[in-house]
Amino acid sequence: MLFNSFDFGLFLPIVFILYWIVGSKRIQGQNTVLLIASYFFYGVWDWRFLALILASSLVDFYAGNYISKAKTQQKRRLWLYSSLSWNLGVLFVFKYYNFFLDNLKTLFELPENTFTTLDIIIPVGLSFYTFQTIGYTIDVYRKKIEPTQDILKFLCFVSFFPQLVAGPIERASKLLPQFSKERSFSYDKAKDGLRQLLWGLFKKIVVADNIGVAVFAIYSHPEDYGSITIIYGAFLFLFQLYADFSGYSDIAIGTAKLFGFDLSTNFKLPYLANSVTGFWRRWHITLSKWFQDYVYVPLAQGKALRFFSKPSRKAISLLITMGMIGLWHGANWTYLAFGLLHGVLIVIEGTTITSKGKKIKLHQWLETGVIWSKFYTVTFLVVSLIFFRASSLNKTILMLKEVITQNVAFYDLDLIIGRKIGFLAIMVIAEVWRKKYTHPFMKLEGVFPKVVRWSMYYFLIFAIIRYGRPQEAFIYFQF
Amino acid sequence: MIKKFVIQICIFLIPVVIGYALVENYTRNLPLTPKIKSDYYKKNKEDIEVLVLGASQNRDAINPEFLSQKTLNIAFPDQDYYVSSRLLEQVGPTLPSLKTVIIPISYGHFETAPNQKDTWKNSMYRHYFGATVSDKFTYFKDNFLYISFPNYYSTKINEHKKGTTKVDCNVYGYNKNIERALFYTHNYDSLTIIKQPIHITPTIPHPEYVSQNVNKLEDILDFCTENKYKIILLETPTTKRFKEQRIPEVLHRKDSVLSMIIAKYNVQHIDANSNNDYNLKDHRDNNHLSTQGAEKFTKLLDKLIN
Incomplete structure (x- = not known):
């Protein structure tokens, strides 16, 4: 859904009302409204990519927790690399794979049918939310933040619809705590x-x-x-x-x-x-x-x-x-x-x-x-x-x-x-x-x-x- | 607090809603060609026997005034087979006397990107002819005209207010005004005209679009066959210069598709392009007929149909 579309003009007031009226005074309620709204917002483009964003969220949620619980530096590093491999792997496949193969073919003058390129489209906002989740895992690894134990909050952090598809790329230390705070309506x-x-x-x-x-x-x-x-x-x-x-x-x-x-x-x-x-x-x-x-x-x-x-x-x-x-x-x-x-x-x-x-x-x-x-x-x-x-x-x-x-x-x-x-x-x-x-x-x-x-x-x-x-x-x- | 906020927004938006409603109403009543065609369609639904579909070439070439049967020409610029098929499926059944459907077979029709996205003309077809031509879910906004293309409709509103509207339509919605036509603006001076660039579509071959467009054309033909409509595949006249600039590969593919269609379906193919005897004044530009050319062409078409 585009911000400059009529659809967003209908979507926003509905979510706003639900958020402040239905979910009022209950953090979990507000977060649930936000998560459903964000997934709907994203799914309107292509619902199939919801699986990808969910998978990325789960990988980093568990990686963050395992890093924090790991007793040795080696294990901590293992979980970090697992998370990085997933995130960078997804980025590579969707964004750079075809480019890489095309250039490889040109460089070595290989025949046209040497590799099979992928007929896929790049999920909207992939680079933005992937960087946000990578940042979270690295910050946990560096002990700059504590991993969250609340999966709902983490899913909201990754998919928060206002900044999901084109940023700003938020740091977990700034955005994640806001999902834990009680939010009351401020007129100003x-x-x-x-x-x-x-x-x-x-x-x-x-x-x-x-x-x-x-x-x-x-x-x-x-x-x-x-x-x-x-x-x-x-x-x-x-x-x-x-x-x-x-x-x-x-x-x-x-x-x-x-x-x-x-x-x-x-x-x-x-x-x-x-x-x-x-x-x-x-x-x-x-x-x-x-x-x-x-x-x-x-x-x-x-x-x-x-x-x-x-x-x-x-x-x-x-x-x-x-x-x-x-x-x-x-x-x-x-x-x-x-x-x-x-x-x-x-x-x-x-x-x-x-x-x-x-x-x-x-x-x-x-x-x-x-x-x-x-x-x-x-x-x-x-x-x-x-x-x-x-x-x-x-x-x-x-x-x-x-x-x-x-x-x-x-x-x-x-x-x-x-x-x-x-x-x-x-x-x-x-x-x-x-x-x-x-x-x-x-x-x-x-x-x-x-x-x-x-x-x-x-x-x-x-x-x-x-x-x-x-x-x-x-x-x-x-x- | 939230109540106050919502009330403030509602108060703030009242003038916006009223202002927009006035503009929308004004737009809907502008004497534009789709409106005149729509009025003709609504008044003559029971008696219309011929339906013309296609892009601007068909719009300009066929003036229903010169056909013996009552004819509705709803060809509009950029109308591809996809839109034509949706129009036929929805407008066709509202015309109980419909006997003949005229469909274009032009040089570029098969290699133009199928127009399935949300173009501003969706609202126009929806408002004037009650047809949803878009493949996507129909939104509330699709019911509004002005917002679909504010720049276009604002120009039309301004022209109407100043009395400079460049529409000179007959009751069928055929626009006889050629003041903005290329050849007219160059005073039919062949030496000047020959220096003007030719806008030819496609500029490069697009074989990847062919199968989709052929499928849509076949949908139209199947629908016509089911409903026992006579099908006319029409090639409208273009200038010699236009014909010379066509890409042989694209032309060859078009001819192959045409042969396949003629072999498979019971259609009448009218080729007014291969050997045309239309002069410069019969054309608006290199691939559109002028009012004079349309009269000549439509009279010929009338003989061929009957």
Whole structure:
């Protein structure tokens, strides 16, 4: 079920009423409502994948418990590896198996029918919930958290519908205890959640989907357009991706607030960063933190790369981590290239320079706010996102070549999204103006009288209905 | 607290619901071609003898005004065999005098992706002809027109308000307005027209769609056979340039399917495309007939049917 669908508009109020009325004042009751709702929400896409999410949940629930009960380090490690094998195995089969075989065939020039590729679709949100459960098991292994004994809570933690299919990727230490706490209805929290949800819908339906029309046209046939059109398309995609994904996160966080939950912030105006390093501290924060804690730190501080010097170890760990972040988005060389490009820049930005007699890292110097550092960051993001969006490396190279070699004519005037560009401006101005808050409508009471606030909400609803396009899936659902 | 919250939301939503209801009502009463066709269908249900299905080529080629039998033309842009079969199964039984069904056999019909997803036209077919063409579960929202494609209907509302609606329909819902047609906008100047790109579907072969589309066509033919409807497989005229741009592989597959269908079913095949004597003014663009061309073509069709 998509957040931007009419179905969700019916589903949410029903679950909300059941949750607060039927399950009121009983944690088990509320959790049961949430679990049924979450499984229904997920099953609407494809009920067969419910078995997969249930299996993953059970594997990690029992693995966590066995790790905690194990008396020797060897046994603890065995249970950890069992859980990791299952989770990474599922990810590999569904997401990377065909890619792996195809490349193996190409590499060794094997005949077409050497391997049988799988005719399967990737379960929605697989990468998100798998990472959440992996994080739980590793945290139990590292003794950072105690494993839960309540299976209902754990199933809710894995499948909580607001963040099930596209994050934020929550840590067990943050989300799991919330299923144990008594939740009573808070008028202010619910109101705030609803406002954030509305803002997210606006970003997704009005801004992202309308920009997406031009982006789709340009990226589908870049050979038909001139340099300016391609640069224009690359810039538009920068905003489309942000509006789409951060819009989703706003809807997820807002929806969770309606049920009394707090989810992690996933975006902090990433395009205002002055360095690539800074960008990753503001973009898809829960994913980069996950990779930092579970991949980068163990690599940089562990034994695997002990033969290298400390700076080399850090650089190699960073490149591996960023390459994996790239591949997390999908089995395509374009994603790997995207991740590695960012990795290289982060490594370079990690070098020490001397500024005004002080030794500081390059990214710290960039973050001091030099104008051209913003220009550098945005230019790099625009270029690297061509890798992210293009369907293949060949297409990326073609687009980059065309930027330089094609004539600059702006061929197709239909690609100008016209007055809808105004919505993009509204989004940018509102978010920058209210950057102190998690969303622009937070704590507006002291700023505008009720009539102005309500007028703004009505305007957003009008824009959603009037400028909504036939339903488009969220970009990050495919990951 | 929760009661207050729910009441506040309800109060907040009242203007939204009222506002939407007004827009929806306005949309439903717009004099669009589907509405005129729907009015004709409702008034003449008992007497309609010919039903035209298919995509925009059939919509533009057949003007029921020039057919001897009462004809309902519910061909609409992008209508594939899947949608046509659903329309036939649901609209056909409401027409007690129905004798003939006209189905397109065009160059691209077999290699176009079967349109089984939730397109905005589902609401249109549902509202105007009472037919559910989508394979999916029918939702509450499918009963609304405006929300199915706000951009399209908003443009139509604005045009209607300004009096610039580009619809000039006869009672059968055939739109005679060609102001937006490609050839008309280029003043039928062949030198300018020849420079315009040709939109030909499919642009690349899609053999993977063929079997699904053939199955759907066979569903239509089986339904017609069961109900003793006369079947006409129709190829409408296209320009010489259009014909030259077709992919031989796709064309060959289409011809093979056609031969198979003709051998298996009792159908009348009318090929108005192979040797057509239609001039530039008879066309809206490379694969659609103009009002003038439709008159010429429909009169010929009338002779062939009878």
